[in-house]
Amino acid sequence: MAPASFETSRLNHARHVKYWRRNLKTLLPQYYTSNDSNRMLLALFTVSALDILGDLDAALSAEERQDHIDWVYSCQVPEGGFRPWPGSDFGKLRNQENKKWDPAHIPGTFFALLTLVVLRDDLQKVKRREILEWLVKMQRPEGSFGETLGSDGFVHGGHDSRFGYMATAIRWILRGNLEGSCEGVPDIDVDQFVTCVRAAECYDGGISEAPFSEAHGGFTCCAIAALAFLDRLPLSPSQKPDRVIRGVSDVPKTLHWLVSRQTLTLDEDDGLDTYNDETDSSETCHDAHTFVKMGAYQSVQGNSNSKGRPHIHYELEWVGMNGRCNKVADTCYAYWSCVPLQLLGRLDIVDRQPIRKWLLDKTQHMVGGFGKVTGDPPDLYHSFLGLLVIAMFGEPGLEGVDPALCITNKAKKHLESLSWRRRLTGMDDAQDEGITLAAERMHIQA
């Protein structure tokens, strides 16, 4: 790797701030309409990106911050839990008969809670008890979670690990990793959830949508993050074995799958989907790098491709990441693949430098933000996940992050410092609590 080109890879901090401030302060373009029902996700990305960039306090007046917090609370449904947008709200017309069209929503609740945390709200107005009771009903007998609850108790939505990830995060936010009944609210079935994740492990070590589906970066990340929220990742060899069911079941195989997501196929022009070719050549197979001698398996086409000898035109300077075997690199998969590696304690088995370089040189956009693949215009989704990866790699000028929660370490500390949560998770010992209570009393008297 030439040092000169390394210096050209730079996070354009000012442009990213500008991009995210524009998303905060002005209306999103009309083509986001197809994401109208995901507005709470876009909301979290916007405030959390500015928090990562260290700009959130400067971007918001106290009044604006409070208005944003109030907006999030306006999406809390009366029964507890959040809708992910105002679009399904009937206002004064909402009643027992039509509330089924305006249900609490697992992603809506997950992103709303995190947005409140990033805005440094104390979550005191969150119907925490109701959410935890609802969460139990959102789990199906085989262990998976869904998106919304029907009036007949039917759990709607996919059975994959996305909803399990968000449900277990909601549980972690509201009650830490306590297992079992908490203040009279029963717990989700953690063992059954872990069983469900294990059933979706694929033969190649990745995790898929459902048993025997294809391994996929997004589902792998969601599953492993959920196991982390539940404290059910495999124990390290130095830890004393217990009889608790854990996942993933074969860590070496999963690590192998995760590192296999690194690819030199950075855009469609790199021509990975080669139809009807009979033989790999240095041109048809870009993960083949420097090699592939054609001797034994030569075809007419392979021969003309390689002109009889392998040639080296692969650049190791930029390494992308894909979400499935034999797919093109995509900014968001740097997130979906690196986060599980970090959670499994093995981010060191990928070389972060060329991945960082790929993101900064190829998918970072000149107006700020990141696109999906080389040359794409930025969108909120890829811009946020790209930034999160760069932050997770320790980029100077960015706040440290908890990538599984999608927030800064500072925001996470704020959540962990909230008095109701400290009491619940036993972070306060009796003495501390006594002091806090005494201080509160004194405050009231004063």
Add this chain to the structure above:
Amino acid sequence: MPKFYHDDEAWADIAPLPQDDGGLHPLAAISYSDEYSEAMGYLRAVMAKNEYSDRVLGLTEHIISMNPAHYTVWLYRANTISEIGRPLQDEIAWLNPTALKHMKNYQIWHHRHTIIDALGSADGEAEFISSMLEKDSKNYHVWSYRQWLVKRFDLFDKPEELEWTHSMIESDVRNNSAWNHRYYIVVGGREGKLSVELAKQEIGYTQAAIRKAPQNQSPWNYILGILRAAELPKSTLKDFTCEFADVQRPEEVYSSHALDILADIYAEEENSKENAAKALELLATKYDPIRANYWNYRKGLLDQPNIAA
């Protein structure tokens, strides 16, 4: 042509319910078109009354064309279909072109499951899937849906299913979704267990595909999956991997995946640690340098007793 409702006689009895965006500073507010804002206003108004009618079908279709991720509009539509007794075949006929327009949407597939499940017939579904895969041969939703169909209508042992999968692999040997589907039929349909005889057949099939494209990871992963399901050791593949990689002839390597498996096979043998290390070194330095950190990590594991990577 945008469609509006305020000047439509058929909607004159409905007072649209505008969106309350919760104060002065909403987050992620979108510059809605007038068409979308208005249609959503009418949707909220009829949803609030639980109206089920033909015009509701049209309205849900209109909303779905602009925001297919609206999760309750799909449920509302499904309810409407059953309340007004719309023939399910008509719904599928509408759904086919809609699915082609929104290939990466989750809700649409959920809806299709509901309708086909109620219909109790998979007639025409294979053709529909083919038209989807022509546009995107690796579309995750389509392959998941195919798996659901196989299970719902018990097609595991229908020879056509395996033949179709074979044709998908033939047309693109790097289509990992097709390889995964093969595993679903062969192993998944047998609850994860595999006879040695069937395993041999699959190993032969996969070896032929690897000889076509030795640097294609999909069949290598598949063949290892077959071995595991049949409880055969990796060393079953030793001779085959040596066709593509021989640590004694480091210039003659045709597949990094063969070297990878060979490293595992050597690591499990007595007195072959050196060869395992050599294979991993070749990967790190020459044949797969983008994963050098990983290969070096694997090499480090060789020195630890009783840990097979």
